[in-house]
Amino acid sequence: MxxxxxxxxxxxxxxxxxxxxxxxxxxxxxxxxxxxxxxxVRAAGLTRGALYHHFDGKQGxxxxxxxxxxxxxxxxxxxxxxxxxxxxxxxAIAGVRAFLDICAEPGYRQIVLLQGPIALGWPRWRELDQRxxxxxxxxxxxxxxxxxxxxxxxxTAAAVYGALTELALTIADAADPAxxxxxxxxxxxxxxxGVRTFH
Numbered sequence: 001m002x003x004x005x006x007x008x009x010x011x012x013x014x015x016x017x018x019x020x021x022x023x024x025x026x027x028x029x030x031x032x033x034x035x036x037x038x039x040x041v042r043a044a045g046l047t048r049g050a051l052y053h054h055f056d057g058k059q060g061x062x063x064x065x066x067x068x069x070x071x072x073x074x075x076x077x078x079x080x081x082x083x084x085x086x087x088x089x090x091x092a093i094a095g096v097r098a099f100l101d102i103c104a105e106p107g108y109r110q111i112v113l114l115q116g117p118i119a120l121g122w123p124r125w126r127e128l129d130q131r132x133x134x135x136x137x138x139x140x141x142x143x144x145x146x147x148x149x150x151x152x153x154x155x156t157a158a159a160v161y162g163a164l165t166e167l168a169l170t171i172a173d174a175a176d177p178a179x180x181x182x183x184x185x186x187x188x189x190x191x192x193x194g195v196r197t198f199h
Contacts, residue, residue: 015046015050015054016054018044018045018046019040019041019044019046019050019051019054019055019061020061020064020065020068021044022040022043022044023040023061023062023064023065024065024068024107024111025043026039026040026043027062027065027110027111027115027119028106028107028110028111031110031115032058032062032115032118032119033118033119035058036058037051037057037058040058040061059119059120062111062115062119062120063119063120063124063128065111066111066112066116066119066120066128067128067132069107069108069111069112070112070128070129070131070132070133071132073099073102073108073112073132073133074132074133074136076098076102077095077098077099077102077133077136078136079098080094080095080097080098081094081095081098081136081140088140088143088144089144089196091140091143092140092141092143092144092192093185093189093192095136095137095140096164096185096188096189096192097185099133099164099168100164100167100168100171100181100184100185100188101181103167103168103171103172103177103181104171104177104178104180104181109171109172109177112129113168113169113171113172114172114173116128116129129165130161133161134157134161137157137160137161137164138153138154138157141153141156141157141160141195144192144195144196145195145196156195160191160192160195163188163191164188167184167187167188168184170184171184
């Protein structure tokens with residue numbers, strides 16, 4: 001009985017993985033709007049029933065791919081901040097640099113920044129983005145500004161988050177994302193210095 005269950009669990013996991021891999025590839029290469037559910041299941045060698053069972057349709061699959069990218073981004077940013085050592089300023093800059101590095105990568109750029117707001121809608125896109133990255137931002141700002149900042153932390157975090165998001169979107173649309181990323185890191189550092197100066 002355990003072997004039967006084990007085989008079923010393996011089948012469920014392999015089916016989900018096949019759909020995620022297919023979705024990731026097709027959404028990145030062609031875009032959410034230009035790929036049909038039928039094309040996705042055909043490419044994965046599965047049925048529409050499998051897609052709807054695991055993800056409740058094409059949009060659910062897109063959200064799962066989106067959340068994979070966001071989860072990986074959050075882990076990489078946290079690791080970069082931890083590797084920067086104990087200095088709060090260096091940790092904050094390392095986090096910004098890691099975030100903007102990620103934004104220049106084709107998969108994240110396409111799925112999270114360019115297609116995410118369209119496929120998920122702005123409110124849902126922002127909710128998920130904040131869920132994965134919001135706490136990291138507030139932690140970084142608290143380390144730099146202390147526990148009693150001159151302005152309320154949620155407002156400061158919202159202002160910095162908005163600026164970084166716009167920088168990320170600009171990087172995503174740039175003819176040379178790598179160059180735009182380098183310029184954005186410098187600008188973000190100057191912005192954070194300004195926030196710290198007026199603290």
